[in-house]
Structure formats: C-alpha cells, structure tokens
Amino acid sequence: MKIRLAHGLAYVEVVLTFRGRSLCLGDTVLDTGSSSTIFSADRLLEVGVVPEPSDAIVVGGH
Numbered sequence: 001m002k003i004r005l006a007h008g009l010a011y012v013e014v015v016l017t018f019r020g021r022s023l024c025l026g027d028t029v030l031d032t033g034s035s036s037t038i039f040s041a042d043r044l045l046e047v048g049v050v051p052e053p054s055d056a057i058v059v060g061g062h
Contacts, residue, residue: 003030021047 004011010030016023016039023046025039036058041051 016044016047016049018044018047018049023047 001012004027010032011027012030014025014028016025023043025043041049044051
C-alpha cells in the first residue's frame with residue numbers, strides 16, 4: 001500500500017470490488033483512529049452498490 005502525506009493527512013488509493021466490478025477511489029483519507037469509513041453513495045452506484053432505506057447514516061461515531 002502506498003501512503004501519500006499531504007497537508008498533515010495520510011492518503012491512499014482504495015479499490016472497491018462488488019460482484020466483479022471494481023471502483024478506484026484515489027486520495028482517500030487514511031484515518032487510523034476511525035471506527036468506520038464513509039464512501040459517496042453516488043460513487044458506489046457506479047459498481048452497483050445501492051443504499052437501502054434501512055441503512056444507518058451515522059456521523060460522529062454514534
């Protein structure tokens with residue numbers, strides 16, 4: 001994994017694969033203290049990941 005440091009943050013490239021389709025997300029912040037990760041639902045639609053009405057939307061770790 002290549003880690004790029006800029007503006008005091010660590011960035012990585014993430015490749016998500018869902019049902020054989022892949023999506024490359026460059027410049028993703030690597031937060032080692034976070035308990036979860038958030039990706040844009042619009043970008044995930046590109047590989048067929050569809051948000052469900054029952055999916056939790058959480059901000060601030062709650």
